[in-house]
Amino acid sequence: MTTWVALVHHPVVDRAGEVITTAVTNLDVHDIARSARTYGIAGYFVVTPIEAQRTLVERILSHWKDGPGARRVPERSEALGRVQVVDSIEEAVARVVAAEGRAPLTIVTSARRGPRTSGYREVAHELGDRPGLLLFGTGHGLAPSVMEAADRVLAPIEPGSDYNHLSVRAAVAITLDRLFGGFD
Template sequence: MGVYVSLIHYPVYNREKKVVATSLTTLDIHDIARSSRTYGVKGYYLVQPIENHLWLARKLLSFWQKGHGKEYNPKRWEALKLVKAVPGIEDAIADIEKLEGKKPYIVATSAKRYDRAVSFETLRSKIEMENAPFLICFGTGWGLTEEFIESSDFVLEPVCGPTDYNHLSVRSAASIILDRLFGLR
């Protein structure tokens, strides 16, 4: 069984705490793919319900996965071959279930603290002990919705520094989280 990640563009909050779909950022695609490949993630789902953004993501991925980009930069291809662009999180879950034969545990991430949050060490142990896939979900905008977090199987503790400022880019947070879970100890 394996670990998968998803970058969710809906359902997330905007700064006014309204539920929105956020715009695609191509740097997120590349950087999270590179971190995923570095730490042994089996797949990376880009969840983007906006039709023309989904088209753009698939066009970019086609260039790197099948087009000139594959020959031009094989290292980039090696990371980007992990990425699938899908319109909804249910599509990612169904694909993982088809690949693994089991529905994945859903792990929500957030910069906020939750009473039911598990530590990096606890989640690392669960991943090592369980015979099931895990899907670690990263939110764009101002984070995953409360409904999404409540419906998840696990909520991971936030990445925190020594200051009261806690607003990392999603690509930075994803890299730190993957390192804390799978980096050499």
């Protein structure tokens, strides 16, 4: 089956746990698209309800898919060709359903371990049987409503140190490698 990735900018939380909307960054769009292409991810959704942010991402994508960037760096054009900009998680799920013909297993990520945590091997096995949508939060993580609605909560990346504040780009790359990379 196929797996999709969503980088969620709303609903996410800030340091105080308040639900907010974060800004899209150019680096996240590029780097996550490259990781998604490397690991064979079917598509990558940038989720933001802010129209100006969606327009900005579409302009970036146009430059790299159809403009001068596509001619200069065709590999990046190929990776960014998998990016779709949507205004909500629900729209991302609907697009996966339209492409796959069935609802995806929704899998959320968090830097904190919780009671519903599933391991990487378990989730990788499940993704062999049905489409999946991996949701990554910006800011200080996905809102509680998103966490509670998900089918699975993936185990956090635990670096073995007292510092655990990876960029979302790094977290996506590590997660994809743990799910789909070699286990040697």
